[in-house]
Amino acid sequence: MDINYLTAHKLKERLIKKEISCTEITESIYSRIESVEEKLNSYIRLEKKNALKKAAEVDRIISSGGDIADFTGIPLAIKDNICTRGVTTTCASKILENYTPIYNATVIEKLEKQNFILTGKANMDEFAMGSSNENSHFGPVRNPWDTSRVPGGSSGGPAACVAAGEAICSLGSDTGGSIRQPASLCGIVGFKPTYGMVSRYGLVAFASSLDQIGPLTRDVEDCAALLNIICGHDENDSTSIKAEVPDYKKYLGKDIKNIKVGVPRELMVEGIDREVKEAVDRALKLVEEMGGSVEEVSLPSLEHALSVYYIIAPSEASSNLSRFDGVRYGYRNLEQKTLRKMYRRSRAEGFGNEVKRRIMIGTYCLSAGYYDAYYEKAQRVRTLIINDFKKAFGKYDVLISPTSPTTAFKIGERIEDPLTMYLSDICTIPVNLAGLPAISIPAGLSSEGLPIGVQIIGNILREDNVLKAAYSLEKAVGFTSRPELQN
Amino acid sequence: MERISKDDVKYVAKLAELEFDDKDIEKFTSQLGRILDHVANISSVNTEGVPPTSHILDIKNVFREDEIKESIPQETALENAPDKKSDGFKVPKID
Numbered sequence: 001m002d003i004n005y006l007t008a009h010k011l012k013e014r015l016i017k018k019e020i021s022c023t024e025i026t027e028s029i030y031s032r033i034e035s036v037e038e039k040l041n042s043y044i045r046l047e048k049k050n051a052l053k054k055a056a057e058v059d060r061i062i063s064s065g066g067d068i069a070d071f072t073g074i075p076l077a078i079k080d081n082i083c084t085r086g087v088t089t090t091c092a093s094k095i096l097e098n099y100t101p102i103y104n105a106t107v108i109e110k111l112e113k114q115n116f117i118l119t120g121k122a123n124m125d126e127f128a129m130g131s132s133n134e135n136s137h138f139g140p141v142r143n144p145w146d147t148s149r150v151p152g153g154s155s156g157g158p159a160a161c162v163a164a165g166e167a168i169c170s171l172g173s174d175t176g177g178s179i180r181q182p183a184s185l186c187g188i189v190g191f192k193p194t195y196g197m198v199s200r201y202g203l204v205a206f207a208s209s210l211d212q213i214g215p216l217t218r219d220v221e222d223c224a225a226l227l228n229i230i231c232g233h234d235e236n237d238s239t240s241i242k243a244e245v246p247d248y249k250k251y252l253g254k255d256i257k258n259i260k261v262g263v264p265r266e267l268m269v270e271g272i273d274r275e276v277k278e279a280v281d282r283a284l285k286l287v288e289e290m291g292g293s294v295e296e297v298s299l300p301s302l303e304h305a306l307s308v309y310y311i312i313a314p315s316e317a318s319s320n321l322s323r324f325d326g327v328r329y330g331y332r333n334l335e336q337k338t339l340r341k342m343y344r345r346s347r348a349e350g351f352g353n354e355v356k357r358r359i360m361i362g363t364y365c366l367s368a369g370y371y372d373a374y375y376e377k378a379q380r381v382r383t384l385i386i387n388d389f390k391k392a393f394g395k396y397d398v399l400i401s402p403t404s405p406t407t408a409f410k411i412g413e414r415i416e417d418p419l420t421m422y423l424s425d426i427c428t429i430p431v432n433l434a435g436l437p438a439i440s441i442p443a444g445l446s447s448e449g450l451p452i453g454v455q456i457i458g459n460i461l462r463e464d465n466v467l468k469a470a471y472s473l474e475k476a477v478g479f480t481s482r483p484e485l486q487n
Numbered sequence: 488m489e490r491i492s493k494d495d496v497k498y499v500a501k502l503a504e505l506e507f508d509d510k511d512i513e514k515f516t517s518q519l520g521r522i523l524d525h526v527a528n529i530s531s532v533n534t535e536g537v538p539p540t541s542h543i544l545d546i547k548n549v550f551r552e553d554e555i556k557e558s559i560p561q562e563t564a565l566e567n568a569p570d571k572k573s574d575g576f577k578v579p580k581i582d
Contacts, residue, residue, distance in 0.1 A: 102563050195543050209542070238549040239542075307526040318503060325504070327576050329567035338582040340504075348506040356505055360496070360519060363503040373530065379539030381529050386540060419521055435543030460544065 003028040004165040005482065008074045008222045011168065015068050022062065022073030025168075026055040026117055029075045033119070033166045036485055039147050042161035044080050044138045045088055046120040051075065058115050069114040070225040076111065077167035079158050080121040081128055082213065083202035084108055087118070091204050092136035093126045095324050095331045095350030105202020106237070107171060107213055107230045114229065119167045123157030126352045127321065128178055128206045130154050131424035134415050135354040142411070143185060144483035145450055149408040152182030152424075158216045159186040164485055169217045169226060173203055175210045176309055177403075177428025180440035183216050184403035184453025187442045187481065189223050189470075190216045194461050195435030196241035199234030207316035208239070210309075210432040220441065220471045224248035227463065243461055251467040257291030259469060262396035266302035267427045267455075272405040279443040279452040280402050286476040287400070287469070297396065299388035304381050305430040310422060311365050311378035312433070317355075318362025324350065357418060382433050389434045393459035398469050401427050403440040403453035427455060437463045439470045442479040451481075490527070491520045 003011075003025055014020040030048050037043060058073040078084060081091045083101035085108075090096045104112070125135040133141040133156025141156040143149040144164035151160040155172030159182035162170050172179040174192040183190025191214045198213045205211060215226035227248045234240045263284065268277065284294045326332030326346030333345035351359070365374035392399060405426060414421040431438045436457055443454040454473070458466035496516045500507055507515060561574050570577040 099567055102559060102566055196546075209540075235551065239546065241544060241546070301532075304529050304532055307529045310522065310526050311529075322504070326569055327578055330569070332569035334569070336579055338580050339578050340582050342579050343504045344506045347504055351505075356507075357515065357518060357522075359503050359505065360499055360515060361522060364491070364495075364499045364519070364523070367499065367502060374526070376539055377529055377532075377534065378526075379541075380534035380537045381532050382540040383537050384532070384534065386543065418518055419525055422522075 002165065004032045006168070007218050008071060008168050008225060011074060012068060012070060015062065015073060022055040022058040022117070023052065025073060026051050026075055029119055029167060032164070036164055036166065039485070040142050040144060040160050040164055040166070041139050042123055042141055042157045042164065042166055043077065043120045044090055044092060044123050044157070047087060047118050051117050051119055054117050058117070061115065071111060071114045071116045071229065073115065073117060074168050075117040075119045077119045077122040077158055077161045077170040078108070079124050079155055079170065079172045081124060081173060081204040082107065082171060083204070084118065084121065087121065089121065089204070090137070091127050092124045092138055093351065093355070094137045095347070097137070097331065099329050101202070103202065106199035106234045108202065110229050122155070122161055122170055125154035125156065126355050127204070127317070128154040128173055128175055129317070129354050129358055131177070131181060131421055132409070132414065133157065133182070134411060135352055137352060140411055143408045144485050145187065146408065148410055149450070150185070150411055152185035152404070152408065154178040155182050155216065159183050159188060159190065162186070162188050162216050162218060163483060169215060169222055171213055171230070172216050173211055173213050174432065175206050176313060176432050177425040179214045179216060180428050180438060180453070180455060181404050181425060184440045185408040185451065187451030187479070187483070188216055188218055189220055189439065189441050190214065191223050191227065191439045192431065192437065193227060193231060193463060194437045196239050197231045197243065199237040199240050201234055201236035205320040207313040208320060209316060210313060220467065220474050221249070221252055223439070224252055224467055246464070248463060248467055251464045252471040254468050255290070256287065256469055256472045259287070259292040259398065260396045261287055261292055261294045262297035262392050262399045263294060264302060264392070264399055264401055265296055265298045266300070267401035269405055269426055271423070272402060273407060275446045276402045276405060276407065276452050280400070280454050283443050283454045283473060283477065284400060286473060290472055290476060297392055299392055301381065301384040301388045302430050305385055305433055306422060306426055308378045308381050308385065308433060309429045310361065311374050312382065314358040314362035315365050315375050316362070318359045318366065321355070321359055354418070385430055386434045389436065397465045399457040401455045401457070403427060403455040407446050407448070407450035407452060431457055436460060437466050439466050441470050441474050443477055444479065445481055489520055490523050491516060
């Protein structure tokens with residue numbers, strides 16, 4: 001098997017047995033990048049020189065008897081909204097085109113302790129706003145399974161590069177489905193942890209009450225291993241929770257006999273592809289065959305999740321993005337003679353259309369006279385959504401649904417119609433509103449050869465149930481397909 | 488009546504420190520109108536006695552000791568500044 005398609009845990013075994021060097025792994029990744037990147041555009045920036053230098057250093061450490069941890073010498077791509085010291089971090093926006101962070105995000109510091117290899121910064125929708133990765137200042141990412149289609153978004157780059165063998169794993173961020181939806185459309189595993197489990201320090205903020213960093217990997221085992229590293233309290237993030245971080249790998253390989261699965265009726269939405277529904281039904285059947293029970297359940301408030309999200313997320317974004325004013329960092333229009341004009345021109349020229357649209361929606365919803373009807377009302381309905389989930393988790397261990405109502409759609413198909421685009425996240429958004437952990441794993445291919453994902457949702461801090469179910473289901477589904485992507 | 492007028496969009500743009508040309512004002516007015524029409528459906532939900540969510544977990548204020556710690560040197564903090572003068576950020580005249 002090609003080195004660049006192995007999992008991190010398989011590579012670790014080979015590194016330990018000295019069957020392979022970190023330099024070989026890294027070179028194999030770049031040789032793949034060089035042959036397919038032109039078609040995919042998964043990366044905004046590649047760090048080849050530094051990566052090979054680091055790989056040689058790791059090889060020296062290993063040969064002198066140094067520890068090989070789970071991600072030692074493993075090439076990872078990092079979404080370009082996660083700050084990397086000395087490496088440009090653009091958020092796929094013109095406004096941050098030349099921004100070079102002077103510090104590392106906490107997740108990067110944690111990975112550096114393991115001596116991981118940074119392949120480069122992965123492409124995304126500008127400021128993580130989008131479901132198709134078409135909103136990037138650096139051009140759209142293409143789906144490795146069919147390059148006329150979108151990879152999903154906003155972590156389209158992190159998903160496409162893992163699916164195409166251009167990185168072993170990656171880190172993305174998920175505000176309304178931005179890890180799970182692209183993972184689903186690209187046929188890989190994507191996990192959004194419980195809100196507050198992973199420090200957001202160094203993640204450029206989009207919607208602070210919803211954002212969470214998480215892994216995109218080829219299998220559930222790598223996903224658990226990455227969670228082990230990135231989770232944990234951080235005093236630099238005041239929303240970080242002081243919960244104990246278990247060894248997530250210990251939940252793998254446990255049987256799921258007697259697991260209680262609920263299937264939210266509201267997430268088997270209208271407009272869902274027939275083949276997606278069939279794949280989810282097949283997965284549920286597999287759960288039953290393994291001894292689990294499956295029941296339909298109703299969470300009536302989920303009907304309003306999309307509306308609640310498209311009030312709360314833009315409101316928080318409009319506030320967070322007010323920091324981009326051309327003063328301390330980022331793009332500035334240098335021709336303006338007064339401050340206010342400089343602000344306006346810099347922001348008008350620096351932000352793309354979707355970002356402006358969300359800033360406008362958010363500003364409107366928070367403005368005098370509308371705050372109560374939109375923002376505050378949305379936060380009340382959000383409480384109802386949280387309560388519906390609480391009730392469901394009183395009865396079920398996990399909830400299962402499609403990750404995305406459709407398989408990957410064509411580039412350009414939804415871009416002129418924001419509302420239709422927003423519907424792409426209808427199954428993932430409720431999870432962020434309630435801060436729950438959830439994973440997307442591949443459930444099969446459609447008749448057109450496009451990946452279908454199934455979502456497994458757990459209660460707050462019950463990553464264990466999600467991982468147990470995901471690992472068993474992954475083995476039962478036995479998804480081994482890879483995109484053909486001719487060179 | 489339309490939910491949002493061109494004048495509303497111009498006013499909100501001013502609040503958000505953004506600028507649009509006439510063509511974009513037109514486009515945004517229609518797009519924002521459709522989005523707001525859709526999200527406004529939550530007005531029909533009965534939320535009497537339901538408190539708004541402030542945090543999904545029961546986290547209240549997070550305090551820490553007011554200790555002096557190492558911070559970023561001034562020179563480093565100015566590295567990304569579009570314009571600077573001696574040890575500060577330089578901006579156009581404040582109007």
